[in-house]
Amino acid sequence: MADKILVRENKVRRHNVSVLFVHWAVAISTILLIFSGFGQMPMYRRYMVYKIPGLGWSADFSVTLYMHYVAAAVLMFAVAYHIVFHVLRKEYGILPRKGDLKESYMIIKAMLTGGKEPPSDKFLAEQRLAYAYIGFWLLVIIVTGIIKVLKNLPGINFTGNTMIWVTDIHTFATFMLIFGILAHLAAFLFKANRPLLRGMFTGKVDLEYVKHRHPLWYDRMVKKQAKSPDSRERAANLPQDMTV
Amino acid sequence: MSLLSRRDFIKRTLAAGVASGLVLSGLGKAAEGATITPRGTFYDLTKCDGCKGLKVPRCVSACREENSFKFPKPAEHIEYYWPQKKKEDWQDKKDLTTRLTPYNWTFVQHVQVKHNGRTVDVFIPRRCMHCDNPPCANLCPFGAQGKTPEGPVIINPNLCLGGAKCRDVCPWGIPARQAGVGLYMKLAPRYVGGGVMYKCDLCYHRVKEGKIPACVEACPRGAIAFGDKEEMRALAWKRAREIGGYVYGDKENGGTSTFYVSPVPFELIHEQLLAQKKKQPNPTAPGFPGMPVGVGNFLDSVNGIAGALLVAPLAGTFAAGYAAYRTMKGEEDHGG
Numbered sequence: 001m002a003d004k005i006l007v008r009e010n011k012v013r014r015h016n017v018s019v020l021f022v023h024w025a026v027a028i029s030t031i032l033l034i035f036s037g038f039g040q041m042p043m044y045r046r047y048m049v050y051k052i053p054g055l056g057w058s059a060d061f062s063v064t065l066y067m068h069y070v071a072a073a074v075l076m077f078a079v080a081y082h083i084v085f086h087v088l089r090k091e092y093g094i095l096p097r098k099g100d101l102k103e104s105y106m107i108i109k110a111m112l113t114g115g116k117e118p119p120s121d122k123f124l125a126e127q128r129l130a131y132a133y134i135g136f137w138l139l140v141i142i143v144t145g146i147i148k149v150l151k152n153l154p155g156i157n158f159t160g161n162t163m164i165w166v167t168d169i170h171t172f173a174t175f176m177l178i179f180g181i182l183a184h185l186a187a188f189l190f191k192a193n194r195p196l197l198r199g200m201f202t203g204k205v206d207l208e209y210v211k212h213r214h215p216l217w218y219d220r221m222v223k224k225q226a227k228s229p230d231s232r233e234r235a236a237n238l239p240q241d242m243t244v
Numbered sequence: 245m246s247l248l249s250r251r252d253f254i255k256r257t258l259a260a261g262v263a264s265g266l267v268l269s270g271l272g273k274a275a276e277g278a279t280i281t282p283r284g285t286f287y288d289l290t291k292c293d294g295c296k297g298l299k300v301p302r303c304v305s306a307c308r309e310e311n312s313f314k315f316p317k318p319a320e321h322i323e324y325y326w327p328q329k330k331k332e333d334w335q336d337k338k339d340l341t342t343r344l345t346p347y348n349w350t351f352v353q354h355v356q357v358k359h360n361g362r363t364v365d366v367f368i369p370r371r372c373m374h375c376d377n378p379p380c381a382n383l384c385p386f387g388a389q390g391k392t393p394e395g396p397v398i399i400n401p402n403l404c405l406g407g408a409k410c411r412d413v414c415p416w417g418i419p420a421r422q423a424g425v426g427l428y429m430k431l432a433p434r435y436v437g438g439g440v441m442y443k444c445d446l447c448y449h450r451v452k453e454g455k456i457p458a459c460v461e462a463c464p465r466g467a468i469a470f471g472d473k474e475e476m477r478a479l480a481w482k483r484a485r486e487i488g489g490y491v492y493g494d495k496e497n498g499g500t501s502t503f504y505v506s507p508v509p510f511e512l513i514h515e516q517l518l519a520q521k522k523k524q525p526n527p528t529a530p531g532f533p534g535m536p537v538g539v540g541n542f543l544d545s546v547n548g549i550a551g552a553l554l555v556a557p558l559a560g561t562f563a564a565g566y567a568a569y570r571t572m573k574g575e576e577d578h579g580g
Contacts, residue, residue, distance in 0.1 A: 002571070018567050041385050042409045046438070048327060061383070061413060062545060069546050073556040080560030081567075088568035149550050152543045154377040154498055157391045164403065167387030 003122065005221050011204040012221070014122070018085055020203055025078035026138070030181070032071035033141075037174060039064030072145055079138065093122050096132045100125040111190045122217040130184055137177040144170035282395040283451060284473030284501040285460070286480045287369060290487060291467035294352045294367035300341045301352045303369055306462030308341075308348065310447055314401070316346050316440060318424030323434040331423040332408075332439065343524075344370070344531040346422035346442035350459055353532075355516035359508040366506055366513060369459070369468065370533055371444035372397060372418045373493055373500035379542035380410035380419065395473060395501045396446035401426060406439035415497050415539040417530030419443040473501050480505050498541035510537045 002016035015023075039058055044050050050059035057063045086092070103118055103125035110117040123131070147166045150156050158166070187193045192213070199205040210218050295301035315338075324331050334340075338347045350371035357364050378397045381389035388403035389410060399410070399419065405428050411419045419441040428437020447457035455461075460470040469479060477494060480503035484491045492504040506513060514535040521532050541547075 016571065018564075018571070040383070040409070042407050042412075046325060046328070046407070061409065062542065065383070065546050066549075069549055069553055073549075073553045076553070076556040077560040077563070080557035081564040082560075084561045084564035085568050088565065089572060146554070149553055152377075152382045153547055153550060154541075154543075157377075159390060159393055163381075163390055164387035164400075167385065171385065 003217070003221055005207065005218075005225060006204065007207075009204070010207045012207055012210045012218075013203060014199045014205045014210075015203040017203070018081070020200070022078050022082040022085075023200060025074055026082075029071040029075040029078065030138075030177070032067060033075060034174065034178065036064040036068040036071065040068065069149070072142075072149075075138075076142060079142065094128055094131045096128045097125075100129050104129055111192050117192075117213065119215040120213055120217070122214060126187070130180065130187075134177065134180045134184065137173045137180060140173040141170060141177060144173065280393040282393070282473040282501060283446070283471060284395065284476035284503065285374075285446075285457075286469040286476040286483075287502070287504045288467050288469070288483055289366055289368060289504055289506040290483075290489070291465045292352070292367040292369060292463075293365075293465065294354055295464065301367075301369070302462040302464055303459035303468065304341050304348070304350055304352060306458040307350045307371075307444070307447075310450070310458035311349060311445075314442075314445075316401075316422040316425040316442065318422060318439075319429060322424035325423075325438050326434050332421040333423050334420070335422075344418060344420050344443070344533070346420045346440075349442065349444040353517060353520070355513055355520065357508045357512045357516055359512060364508050366508060368504065368506075368513065368535070370416075371459075372446075373416065373497065373502040374444075374446060375497045375541075376499040376501065377497075377541060377543065379413040379497075382543060383413050384410055392448065394448070394451050396448045396451060398445045398448055399441050399443065401440045401442075403427060404440045405431075405437040406441060408438060408441060410441055411530055413542040415536060415542075416533035418533060420531055476501075476503055479503075492535055492537070496537070496539050498544070504535075510535050 002013060002019075004013045006013055035058075038044070040061065042059070042061065044055070044064075045059040050056050107117050107120070107124055107126060109115065118125075144166045147158075148170060151158055151163060151166075188197055195205050195209040195213075295303075316334075318333065318335060322331050322333055334345045334347055337345060341348055341351055343351055350369055353368045353370055355366050355368070357366055374391075374395055374397050378389070378391055381391055381397050384404075385407065386403055386405060388400045388405070389397060390400075391397050404426055406421050406423070406426060408419070408421050411417050411421070420443065421439050421441055423439040424433075426437070426440035428439065431437060447455075447459075450457060456470045460468045469476060480491050480494070483489065483505045487505070487507050489505050489507045490509050492506065492510045493500045493502045504510075514537060517532075517534045521527055521534065524532055
């Protein structure tokens with residue numbers, strides 16, 4: 001596990017470089033995919049977006065389609081990387097668990113009313129649900145997108161209603177994904193969630209925050225690090241970059 | 245025929261491999277249509293005279309009559325395409341037979357071309373070419389268009405929202421838009437959608453019954469032949485050899501199921517058509533197609549990177565394997 005209490009820094013390493021890479025590769029490619037996908041609708045000429053300075057290219061289908069393909073390649077690279085990386089390392093902490101719906105409700109209620117939250121693991125219950133939701137729609141989009149790419153190749157024609165279903169599921173899934181992304185971003189309206197935001201850039205979160213909000217995770221890390229006091233000591237003496 | 249380029253060969257091999265895989269896995273419904281052979285059309289431009297003496301060529305009037313039941317029946321009040329102050333409404337020009345409109349799916353162009361010291365009159369019936377890999381159908385964002393196993397590329401008027409992208413990606417700008425009709429009228433007609441796109445469907449209702457399209461049947465000079473696509477292709481090339489002429493439609497847009505044979509080069513025809521288009525009431529409007537020789541397919545550039553796209557997940561898998569191995573090893577080293 002990359003997770004580690006960095007005593008000297010008073011922080012906890014929450015994400016390694018791979019996780020940060022996947023998150024931002026997925027985020028950026030998805031934004032580009034949504035923008036270029038809307039360009040394929042077609043929307044930017046009709047709604048005069050192309051008249052906005054700097055966006056003249058947006059009404060050109062060949063440009064937005066090329067962008068869609070390149071961003072799709074980045075997304076699929078990142079998603080494949082993500083799945084294989086965590087399966088090999090047997091890291092399944094972000095997968096939903098039984099009772100997550102109820103726990104999410106309790107966390108959100110606590111955030112709204114200022115009450116006490118149930119103790120969380122490394123990921124909050126609603127993070128696990130959000131992950132499953134966004135992950136599911138991304139996979140639907142990728143699978144239908146691959147079929148759409150194949151169909152564009154010479155020699156491949158899907159007849160009947162196949163392409164209607166594939167195309168419309170691709171579009172529907174996109175709207176579901178956009179809804180998920182908005183909800184994901186809305187989480188940061190709550191002050192309680194903001195320390196996690198910095199973690200998504202630096203990979204680290206404050207130790208005090210973890211103790212207070214993720215006690216289950218904290219306890220596990222303490223136990224794990226206590227098992228090998230050697231390494232803990234060694235870690236404390238190492239330069240920060242090497243405390244992986 | 246020109247030799248297959250290496251890039252084309254790789255593309256086609258990739259396509260064939262993937263297609264057979266899909267058919268085997270049951271995804272490709274095309275397998276069901278395996279017994280249906282694609283149809284094609286051969287226009288012998290040495291025979292067409294545009295039905296001289298008639299106000300409207302026979303193929304054009306036959307098409308209008310045969311397909312009138314499919315023509316748009318728009319609402320009385322049609323909104324502009326917000327935020328623009330325009331709409332594509334052809335109701336008042338239903339009788340127009342000198343260009344493509346939602347009510348006129350074929351028309352005959354006439355050019356005079358100077359070639360080898362003589363002036364040749366060429367009459368060219370024009371309509372959808374029914375491409376082999378139609379960008380119009382492939383790129384429709386709602387799957388409202390498709391290529392049938394028989395060859396015709398058809399638009400589903402119940403699904404089309406009239407975005408007109410199909411017209412933009414068609415090298416000839418064939419589909420024509422009529423506002424005030426179709427699915428968008430049930431959604432938010434002022435803000436979303438623009439109508440329905442209309443074009444020749446090769447009389448698909450007739451073709452399905454084993455009949456020939458109305459235009460072919462109506463031609464008094466036998467200038468249009470319709471049948472097995474490969475036979476039509478062979479017929480076209482044979483005729484071209486006979487007259488020392490030229491073929492159009494075999495390579496254009498990556499291949500179509502419409503083959504024109506002319507006694508004069510199509511480059512010259514295209515030049516004349518462009519000159520005529522400039523004299524149209526609205527020279528930039530579609531509906532008066534040229535004949536650009538060897539025009540490429542809109543999908544060529546993205547298909548060029550399709551291979552890289554499909555390899556991306558594989559690359560991600562390998563990179564993850566390497567990274568996971570490195571980090572796990574690293575953790576062991578640090579005793580973590």
